[in-house]
Amino acid sequence: MFSGTNESLVTTKKSSLKRMARRAILFGAFSFLIMTAIVESVLFIFPTLQNYKREMVHVGDYAYSLIGQEYVEQIYEKVKKVYYSVPDDVKEDRFSDEFKSYLIPIVDEDFLDARKILVKCRETTNIGNITFTFFDEEKENLVFVLDGNTGNKAYLPGQYINNKVGTIDSLKTINKIMNSDWYMHVTYGKANGFEATNYKGIYDSLGNLIGYVSITISVNAFVNQIVIFLSIYIPIMVVMVLLLASRADIVVNRKIIRPINALAFAARKYTSLDKNGDDEQTKVFQNLNIKTDNEIEELWDTMVEMENDVANAMKKIRESAAKEERFATELDLARSIQLSALPSNYNDFNDDSRFDIFAMMTPAKEVGGDFYDFFMIDEDHLCMIIADVSGKGVPAALFMMNCKTLLKNRTLQGGKPSEILSFVNDGICEDNINEMFVTVWIGILTLSTGEIIASNAGHEYPCITGADGRYELFCEPHGVVVGAFPGLKYEDYTFRLNKGDKLFVYTDGVSEAQNRREDFFGKDRILESLNNHVDERPKELIASVKADIDRFEDGALQFDDITMLNITYYG
16 A cells, blocks of 8 residues: 555644544434434334324214214304303303303204214224314314213313313414324323324315314324334444444545545655755655555645656756856856956056056956956056956956957057057957957056057046046047957047046946946046045055945946056156
């Protein structure tokens, strides 16, 4: 069947499920027992009562036919006439001599003959009594016309009973009994035990209801039969129900409770496992082997599929994590290689009193597309380059390294910045299959004079301190980005740095830095930050500007590479 169940789990954690199942089985079983007993009783009681009623009706019809309709109508007329003529105060005591004096004249020879017929019917049949009566609705009295009893038990014609001096059925009950083929009013008395009373209407020759034939029969034997039937049936059914309930409990436990407990325990065990472990160690549901041929087995199949899917997914995640880890390691290495390619040899110029220079690049990703460079062409000329490659990440970093190498190699060969850019543009366009481009600002500073020859290939305008010592935007001629198409010509422009003047160049990652509201840092904030730190040396100034950018971004994700270069010319 199935294995892997935990008995303590079954008895403690899931015992309520077993109790619920047992209660449901017992409830259903005893409900079936009760319903069966009711049905069996009804199937026995109703036909028996119908037989009793038919027998009683036959007796009544037989007595009525022996007496004759003519006399019945006559005696009803006499009794009613006398009964309704008796004063109410006399009628109140039904056994008083005064009341009897009104009634005794009715008892003639014909009356006694009719009464003998009723007595004979009572004595020769299995009935308690038979009477002819009518109902006084005003007084709610059941008035006797002919009574099958003898001696002191017999009522005179006109005497009555009601619920004040006895027990009678209401007119509503009488009509209900007459209209039913099985219903009778059953009463219990110490003397006679259980008795049932049936009524049949008596009609005159015109079809008018004038009274009732009332037949009373003992049903003690019938009640005893019911008691005997139930005393035998109920114990047998209880034993059968308990046996069936026990069998149902075994089946439910085997087909439902134990499989569910096994699945629950397996689920707890599975959730506690390290899914990064060996696949065989995480095969919890597969080891259950549940065979119930119902929805629980389908649930187990689904859990097995889920287990396999999770194992496969975790395997892919581990493989992906390993690849990502290798890729991250490679990116860290690429970042180190890229940063090492950028000049950090500004310390080499510490002994050169003619200028102070510093630059910094902060990539938006592990590697960036921005770059800067500064180097001595000869003893009197310093080259400064800042550039921004289209795109980000590894492709931009590779393209950046190519551009940086071409620019430096061509600059060291001599020539104006415009010539250098034209040469580099043609070289890049030869193998630019990805159609990338780069914006470049290049300037060559003559240290002896402070003159700078520069050229701009679609890059940001530089910031230069003016006569008042504050930074201002220097809007020089722009050319087309490098790598757009071959054969481009660029334009040189010249400006001079006086002693103490400063130059600040940057990439668009500075001006386009965004905060959480998607506002840009912008050129105005750049100038404001520069002028707030205008007296600082290049290294401190760049650090201060970067701090201002970080405060402005306020935790927003850095969108683009941020690169800055600053030089102070001392002459």
